[in-house]
Amino acid sequence: MDYFLDDDQKMIVELARKFAHEKIKPVREHYDETEEFPWPIMEELAKLDLCGIFVPQEYGGLGKTIFETVLLVEELSKVDGGIALTLAATGLGTFPIMLYGTEEQKKKYLPDIAKGKKQVSFAITEANSGSDVASMQTIAKKEGDYYILNGTKCFITSAGDSEIYTVVAMTDKTRGSRGASIFILEKGMEGFTFGKKEKKMGIRASSTRELVFNNCKVPRENLLGKEGQGFIIAMKTLDISRPGVASQALGIAAGALEDAVEYSRQRKQFGNPISSLQAIQHILADMATQVEAARALVYATAKMVAADMKTRHTRECAMSKLFASDVAMKVTVDAVQVYGGYGYMREYPMEKRMRDAKITQIYEGTNQVLRNEIAAALIKENLQKSSS
């Protein structure tokens, strides 16, 4: 389908595609096997100006919107959803600074992020606080010019490899979610350490660790926005970044589809390519239709967010992540089926995609929580209609 991309958008897609095929494809198995952090890839991405396309131009970025970011993440995810995630995770961690940072904070952090010199992690999840933010146990206590952080964050993407962290902590436990605040932390701050690296099912090129705060001293000027704004900032950030996760899922699905079509034309059984079998054709047709539907929804949402960053687009963002991730799971399972026995083997790239796809249904709001949000929005809308 033609989405009428402008010249810059076409360039981003073309460059990302080239990069993914020339630089990521040859090493994706390596990073999947070793679970190393893909530093060489990130350095190359930085050289191509692809790291900070969403950072405003005055801070050295390209000033592109979430829509261009979606195009980029999709293209990279077609080849490797894990490596693409590192880039998307930096976006997630950077948005709070872009949205609520003071001029000093932006000047301090954004240029290095734009240049790709530093990665960023966003930290909200805790062992006992996933979707339920109000139950968060990391505490930030004000002491003079500092906040003293105590607690542990878990499953934090790029943790340990990032230099910059945007961390949600409770400044006033009594006020529930209104007592949360966000701080900018830097690797190496006193009392800030990392837990062990998690071993994951998929997206293994991306690193995941715990953040451990043990009387961690954070200067007062590192508070983002005001005290108590943490929950709002986090929710807004997740709204904006959800199309990013959706595009990761979309890319994984689209890559699986591309490879499955190619494979079905090469693989011969009974003297003919399996693409000549209707059983295979129908699987491919369903895969393609679902991928295109996901793409249409993700692009439309991303364009909506890009056009209006002030309003929250909770429902649409939730829908696109929910739909694209379910499509990714379904399509990768089908792609493995098209590959048959080879699909199950780690020598081929298909089973990896299936493993990678699973996380997109879980993180940044499980699909079940997203359904709640969508339903809540529907009911709220209807209530407003009937009361007016």
Place this chain on the structure above:
Amino acid sequence: MNIIVCIKQVPATTNVQIDDKTCTLKREGVESIINPFDEYAVEEGVRLKEKLGGKVTVISMGPPQAESALRETLSRGADEAVLVTDRAFAGADTLATSYTLAMAIRTVGQFDLIICGKQASDGDTAQVGPGIAEALDIAHVSYVRKIEQTTNKLDNPADNCMRVERMMEDGYDIVEVPLPALITVVKDINTPRLPSLKGMMAAKKAQIPHWNAEKINADKSRIGLSGSPTWVKKIFYPPPRKGGDMLSGEPQELAKKLVDKLRELKVI
């Protein structure tokens, strides 16, 4: 260091077809790219510039659509590009092409180094680089696989010199060449970078001048067909190679069959 890189736009595939009617190559619908060997030349030029300062000017002779290849070199770090284009250049062989590019380089003016790819993937001649050097009366080294060192003395340009490794069939020669000079480079010399996004955006907007025969002061008798001693009499497909015996079986059997056959043929 002022560097000039000469590039050629070539068909993206070497699997080209002959038009049955005209008996010439079908050019329509074939995607065009930068000659892959020239990508190493561009990359080496940009690397030298990044190390030593100066600028990289890329020159190509070809039809107006070759502009897209030049634009790509700008996105990969070249500073300026010139397209040498004129219907009068059509049909040039390597001698006429060398002359034309040399005249264009003279028009650019001062330079320290000219870099070419070892050959173009369509013509496969490897003759234009040395031809340009001769036309400009400068030294050249072909098949360079490494630039060991450059001495770029601004105070005494006469001492400017470069030490390079020239690939030979069984090793390499280390050669010193005074600047200005021309080198042709092989794949071994570097890994070309991808363009940067900012580079692509700037390249899209860049002005690429088109120079015709008059602009470069070319002698009409030395360009295009009239300046080309060699003529293509005909083109044809090489006879396809036929397959032979497909051997299958256990490894020991296979090995025995093969060695027996080779001994039968008295080749081992």
Place this chain on the structure above:
Amino acid sequence: MPNKIEIIKGKCTGCGLCIKSCPFGAIMLVDRDEPLGKIKKIAVIDVLKCNFCGACVEACKKYGAIIIEKEQVEDTLKKIYADYKGVWVYAEQRNNEISPVVYELLNEGGVLAEKLKVELSAVFIGHNIEQSAQELIYHGANKVYVIDDILFKDFQDDPYSEILARLVKEEKPEIVLFGASNIGRSFASRVAAKIKAGLTADCTGLDICPDTKNLLQTRPAFGGNIMATILTPQHRPQMSTVRHKVFKKAQRDTSRKGEIVRKKFDLTGIKNRTKFIEFVRDTSARVNLAEADIIVSGGRGLGKPEGFKLIEEFAGVIGGAVGASRAAVDSGWIPYSHQVGQTGRTVAPKIYIACGISGQIQHLVGMVSSDIIVAINRDKEAPMMKIASFALEGDLYEVIPCIINELKSA
């Protein structure tokens, strides 16, 4: 008077035969302004593309609809060219070792000389090389021009090209052949540009046109997908670089007699801008790929860098050189100097053994003219298996050790 070519409107039948004959694509059919009876089309010639070669006139013999008037220079040219006589072979040497391709050129040059009924000469440039000149005579040269000076101790483009250009101007050969080696392709280009002669690269076929006595040079282009026959009709000498291993070596015959001509030139002021420092031999290359009779090549199918240990062992036992596909080189398993194919070397050994190489077109063009191709691959559908003289379907890690045993056992 400049060249003129014309289509006679009343005679052209619009048959299009001339279009097929035109090597330059300069002719096309267009609608006539006024139809001539039933004939609606007429041929037109684009004079910018036309080279006035006369091929169309020949093709239109039946109708005589094309007339060509050439500049009167042709006869003058013929007179000038009459001065150019003899076939030359550039006898490439390094460290007084004559490159094997020279003997192949002497053989083929001899065939051409016989067709033209002229002498075959070799040009031998170097330092302290005279004792080897006799070898060139034993291999068929009627005459050997020896240019011996300390200046030519090591190969350098400047002095070599300048001295050869001077010799050509003085002695006027009609054909000069070089090996298409790195040296040959580099400095022949410079010689051609100096004397403004035509040079055809990397020829795989040479012949003499029986009518015009022009040299017909056939060469691959587009990575071997297309062959082209090239002429140098209006310039002398006609120069070619010739691919290794295409022609058979000349037989050595010590009864052959010939003349050794020691040429002396005033070498003061001869350009010598580059400085040769040293040669570093590639120790990883057991045998020079271009010259090897047997090449054992490894590709992606090896799966790991250690695979080349097996390839090397195989090559050692069978007495061959080690080659590689681009995939193996790009994976960092083996240096680039071993790469065979379009971006690597072109080879034509007696036996080429492709182990775990699927046979991408870019690889095939570099080795397809080998006499015997052996392919070892698990996938019998791989392109390499389809063109192989002997295609062995199997796991190379199982098959190769068996072959090694088999070779050792005899």
